[in-house]
Amino acid sequence: MANHKSAIKRxxxxxxxxxxxxxxxxxxxxxxxxxxxxxxKVEAQGMYxxxxxxxxxxxKKNIIHKNKASNQKSKLAKVVAKIGTETKKVATKKASSxxx
Numbered sequence: 240m241a242n243h244k245s246a247i248k249r250x251x252x253x254x255x256x257x258x259x260x261x262x263x264x265x266x267x268x269x270x271x272x273x274x275x276x277x278x279x280k281v282e283a284q285g286m287y288x289x290x291x292x293x294x295x296x297x298x299k300k301n302i303i304h305k306n307k308a309s310n311q312k313s314k315l316a317k318v319v320a321k322i323g324t325e326t327k328k329v330a331t332k333k334a335s336s337x338x339x
Contacts, residue, residue, distance in 0.1 A: 254300045259298055263293075266293070267290065270290050270293065272316065273286065274286045274315060274319070275315075280322050283318075287315055287316065287319045290312075291315070
């Protein structure tokens with residue numbers, strides 16, 4: 240147990256900050272999972288903008304490392320770009336197989 244009042248206060252403050260940081264990081268992870276399962280291009284683009292903003296805020300507050308935020312944004316941008324092309328590829332494969 241801490242012997243000084245300032246140490247006791249620091250323990251309380253750290254516990255509060257830890258809870259807030261965990262909440263923000265978990266919220267972002269949940270949104271990322273939602274984006275990865277999204278199939279609508281327009282909706283995914285809107286979600287990406289919101290998530291990118293959250294990642295930047297988390298990096299700015301040192302909740303996550305700035306490189307981690309950058310890597311996640313890059314990977315999510317690839318996911319969003321790929322959403323529209325997957326349905327086109329499936330459609331063209333089906334159309335080409337029917338022609339034979």
